[in-house]
Amino acid sequence: MSIIEDIKDTFRQPNNTLKQLILINVVVFVVLIVARLVLTLTVGPHLYNLLMSYIALPSYPASLLVRPWTLITYFFTHEGFLHILFNMLNLYWFGQLIREYLGDKRLLSLYILGGLAGGVLFVLFFNFIPYFADRALGASMIGASACVLAIVVAAATLLPNFTFSLILIGPVKIKYIALFLVILSMSGAVGDNAGGNIAHLGGALIGWVFIKQLQRGSDMGRPIHATFGFFGNLLKRKPKLKVTHRGGGGFSRRSTNGTSSAAAASYPGKPSQHEIDRILDKISSSGYESLSKEEKQKLFQASQKD
Structure with missing residues (x-):
């Protein structure tokens, strides 16, 4: 390569x-x-x-x-x-x-x-x-x-x-x-x-x-973040949406890859700001090693979704 x-x-x-x-x-x-x-x-x-x-x-x-x-x-x-x-x-x-x-x-x-x-x-x-x-x-x-x-x-x-x-x-x-x-x-x-x-x-x-x-x-x-997000969205090509009929009589929007937009938008809830502040305070006072497995996971989730 x-x-x-x-x-x-x-x-x-x-x-x-x-x-x-x-x-x-x-x-x-x-x-x-x-x-x-x-x-x-x-x-x-x-x-x-x-x-x-x-x-x-x-x-x-x-x-x-x-x-x-x-x-x-x-x-x-x-x-x-x-x-x-x-x-x-x-x-x-x-x-x-x-x-x-x-x-x-x-x-x-x-x-x-x-x-x-x-x-x-x-x-x-x-x-x-x-x-x-x-x-x-x-x-x-x-x-x-x-x-x-x-x-x-x-x-x-x-x-x-x-x-x-x-x-x-x-x-x-x-x-x-x-x-x-x-x-x-x-x-x-x-x-x-x-x-x-x-x-x-x-x-x-x-x-x-x-x-x-x-x-x-x-x-x-x-x-x-907002500046990079703005220019990033300008450069991204939005997927074309198709309207498909559902069995229950309603309609839903689907992207060209067939995934429901409602399903694509759903994700697990991220930790609250209060939880993150508490974890950061704990790191400052006792170090990262003092965090529990659950706290480390919350910190990671916050860093990925902010």
Whole structure:
């Protein structure tokens, strides 16, 4: 099977958000490597720099106004190998936790909201904080670090006592890993990569707020879900319905595959928000392992049907 077919299969599979996010980042990274090589050897580096200016997030508001899409494209873009490597490893490790306990939709919401928050904070700091004023013009940012740190902090807020086994260190609770990454970003906020580290802090803040709001019964990702649902419905082809006569004298609508629309719409009732909040609180205080089999099943049902 070709690489193209492998990529298509990744996007055809349902509930596969984590792999899809990683794949998008990797594909963009590889395309930029090829583009940089080809353009530099043929017409010079200026054309590659022009290309990057259309996908990197500018700090200058006037540039952002004419290229608003960069508020999204920047967090799928990497140039350094170590940059994308560490981002994708952290996305995979911590994304697995969010995906397992909260579902694919909330993983996607955290990624996008973290990136947006990081980008907005980057622009605000470079235009309203005097220390960065002389750097604002011409500064730009790429990388998924803000998105990844949002997921890291969200996982640590939800499951603070969950442990990872780190090489040469051993088991470490993820709340300490998240704390270390946040402090590292704070220390770099006045360094050479000040803009990137400021964005990290924006992502971290969103990750913490997202889980706290979710535990209070409010899902910050609903606008993201609604947006993707809207465009997803536009792309889906609605099945043709046929009216068939029933033996009892009535009529029912049937899709072209012969399944009754009433039967297709029925599904088991999902857990109430109160039950989910209670389960999330229990995870935060005692860890996922403390849940009963029934509670784990309810959490899984909620993640699939939200």
